[in-house]
Amino acid sequence: MTAVEETIAEGVIDAHHHVWDLSVRDQGRITGPELAPLRRDFLLANLEPKARAAGVTATVLVQTIDVPEETPEFLALAKNSDLVAGVVGWTDLTSPDVARALAALREGPGGEHLVGIRHQVQQESDPRWLLRPDVLRGLAAVAEAGLVYDLVVRPYQLPAAHDAARLLPGLTFVLDHAGKPPIASGELRPWADAVRLLASLPNTVCKLSGLVTEADPDRWSVQDLRPYADTILDAFGPRRLMFGSDWPVCRLAATYAEVIAAAKELTASLAPSERHEIFTGTALRTYGLTVTGPPATQEAPCA
Template sequence: MVLDSHQHFWQYEPVRDAWISEDMGVLRRDFLPEDLKPVLDQNHIGGCVAVQADQSEAETHFLLTLAGQHAFIRGVVGWVDLRDDALEDRLAYFSSYKKLKGFRHIVQGEPKGFLLDPRFIRGVRMLARYNYTYDLLIYHHQLDEALQFVRHVPEVKIVVDHLAKPSIRTGEKTQWELNMAALSTFDHVSCKVSGMVTEADWRQWKPADFYPYLDELFESFGPSRLLYGSDWPVCLLAADYEQQLFIIQSYLAHASARENEQVLGENAVNFYNL
């Protein structure tokens, strides 16, 4: 089964969703399960993982409610304040929701040093007690800090979202490549093959633009630690669902059937315990 390990839902609110700027006008509307399900069906995708886009427990409950109503939403990556002194109580509370698989914080918007805050590290380590995962959302320039961070949380399954957002539009990848290779040496770290088109030139990208980055990921992480994700609806800024899916499908065309199964579904099942 093919699974989409990374997509979002929201009911658009201009104040809360201020990150959606004027040049992102296509995203300034609601995106809900009834919008995604036909797209997944058309592309023979058997299910998805809904990932938080707002940093609030209300967001977590919103996604869990949708997951309870729609079987194709196989898991939820929510948000909780990982620096909260009462975190263990919150995790115990959320543990009753079986479709909640992990948590994420939008670290890409945080100042330098955030990942190494002892309170944050303590919170992430606590996730292991409840078999929760952690999605690491960073830009490529935060990889040095991420390398230090993952050393502190060896007991937690971590997945790097969107290849750590390399500068695909400029083609620069030397430092990114070195850092990702170093990150891959930690067995508890995986990586999502997601969010690529929005790091490229939105209007002039071509599939081959992404192949050097995919080459590095397959060489370093291998097919057993890479997860396909669409980043729908954010991908719509640069590509429709079929276009972004074609990038990874075309890249995998010369891979084995086993490697296709792993990257396009099995790894997501195993990582998130779907």
């Protein structure tokens, strides 16, 4: 049995994807001709057949925009889904009522699926936004609630992410998309140095996700991604690395099946137990997921 066959046989957790319905809420970040393919609805019903065909048995649905209404909708969606096992939502970390807001989310429909919080830090002009006193207070409330915090940051914001994680050792920080490395330019440093510094803290985890859209979208190859995947694998190790598709954003450069195939090729040299961690174990532990969905089917991959 090949590495790919072993992973499919046991099931894959896709620890990072999105959905949106533009008739419910506009996605204000999706502007310009380069992002035009994303200016349409992407629903869970669109993802499900692709996920099942790829051997995915559970997913983590991640927030898209910083508004309070989205998270309850995602939790309700998870409550009625046998695919979505967890939700990384949003709340205003700068509010003095963070603890109360998190409790309200937990008490609402599907609240048991809330596993983490995220903010679009990549859009903040202050490179040290994570270290603001009000933000640190909000992050402490996230830790107190037993949730994790997903980091969506750009490379220049990684030093502040490290400092925040150092100041809050009781909170697990999950680095989304490997900190958005400059793959298209082929540069490794200073991104790699900043990632290794973050990984030196035991309360940090990283996602093998979002790499294809940081590469040249028209002619990327797995070899283009390899130096960056190898960096995070070496820095975090398999037990602190988890796979995520970043669907539907990944569609700017690759299909869902192609993203999973690339991740499996990047990890093909690892031992079966190490691949298990990246594709299943790390997400289960980090997010405290309970996977109850039906077995994956072996259908032909979808585009």
